[in-house]
Amino acid sequence: MSLGTASLADVERPGWRVATEGWLPALILAFAAVLAWEAAVRVFSVSPYIVPAPSAIVAALWREWPTLASATLVTAREILIGFVVSAVVGIALALLIVRFDWLGRALYPLIVLFQNVPKVALAPIFILWFGYDLAPKIGLITVIAFFPVTLSMLAGMESVDPSLLALMRSVGTGATDILFKIRVPHSLPQLMAGLKIAATFSVIGAIVGEFAGASAGLGYTIQFASTQLDTALVFAALALVSVLGVGFYYLVELVETIAVPWAPKFNRD
């Protein structure tokens, strides 16, 4: 975090090391893992229908690229819209619970109860209710992803120093002002953590939704590749799902860096 130490270190280390050391360890580990995977498949001659070699997955990516690219776009759109709706719903619920005490006491246990409903079981029902368009996927993502948003924002808003709240009340500040001027700003770092969890949940929600019923998307591609026993294509689509997930995660982190620069981060100086 400290700017001073970072710039001091810069003088002592060559430029390329400073530029690469953030992501180099991850890259080396990933490369080594893929290499070991390829070697294991070749040495033990594992059948491609059980575990395909990374080279076969890359070949499938290349061969099916037009299909996979359009499927990725479909799923990315679902994730993006689903995530935004989850964030809005999650934040709104947290605000309502904190601002209106009685509503909070009514809502909170129900939200916790709902969180324990297995969402996978809801997926086919959502298809029947909402059809094959975006709606059932957005619905499913929202029920899966709003909870971490609500919970983390609540935790953030409740962790305000009680003596600060007492002071504000003593000078006659209203509940709404306390909410928006004290509690909400205070909750932002935790909210961002919740949003990052929601981003990864959104990816899962989109795939679960597509598994239940879809006409396009990566989840749909995975299912139909599996019926053809094309395991390499299944893995290629899974790789793209992971890339999407990582992409959305870091997009939220980027927003965090810009909007809430004081939020604590892992993996930084």
Place this chain on the structure above:
Amino acid sequence: MLRRTFLGGAAASSLAIAGGALKARAADPDKVSVQLDWVPRGDHAMFFVGKEKGFFAKHGINVTEIRKGTGSPDAMRLVANGNADFGFGDFPTLAVARSQGVPVVALSAVNQKSPLAMVSLAKTVKLTKPSDLKGLSVGIHPAGSTYIFFKSFLAANGLSEKDMTISSVAPPYESYLLLGRVQTIVGYVDAEVPELEAKAGGVGSLSIMLGADYGWKAYGSGLFGSDKMIKDKPDLVGRFVKAYTEAFDDVAAHPEEAAAITAKAAPGYAGKTDVLLAQLKADIASTFMSPDTKAHGLGWMTKETWDDTLRSLEEQSALKTKLTSDGLFTDKFLGNGA
């Protein structure tokens, strides 16, 4: 080792001295497990009847488990890597699986023609010819066999997936059709269609276009094993197929009893005797028998039919590598007194 040599010898002369060998086998039967393609239905009855009425025991086999499945492709993968000894699944899917390097072999063709059909609600869409499918929304359950059938059926009739909208559906299908989420689905006339018809309003409520009537030449589902099993334990495979075929004859002759036995043996099927019987009757009426089975016994397979199937599959490029029908099926365990 001693036991194996003894069993091998017994099989070689099993017809001649069956009586003596059977006693010794009964003391230490071979344990085998069976992997079904889906939840139990009428044409799975041979496994349950074979176990209940002692056809397997008679041939020195103890069927320890009959597992329900999650689609033909999964069943084939499980049998191929030895997680189960024998399986039941869709044979065109078996060809696709083999072209993807999954070493499975067809042993007995239960459905002599494909029981797969396009199904719609008669009051919404009437299906009278394949081109009626143009522009419809089609619901397909992505468990394997139905999609492979659908692609082949389109290819056989000069249609393409681009002519319609494809959506994945999960069983039971009736809600999708009744709510109009899709206009037509791919279904098994010997599995979900009888139930679907009952729920959609009885006989005549559905419009059914059987693939076999419109250029799709293929076996339906049947018994299969793995290359390894046939190579390592040909004697066991021979006895299993023999017992299975005897159970098959029994099922075809006494469907009521077969349905009752299956309903009793399969977990959660206590009240489903009628459904199983309807499925079996549909099979007996249209798919179990063919001129081939009249000549050679139930389950018979010919190179001609397999070649036809492979040709259709190749036309719609469902096969990853070019296949020949040799190795895909074997009839050496089948037939009257084989």
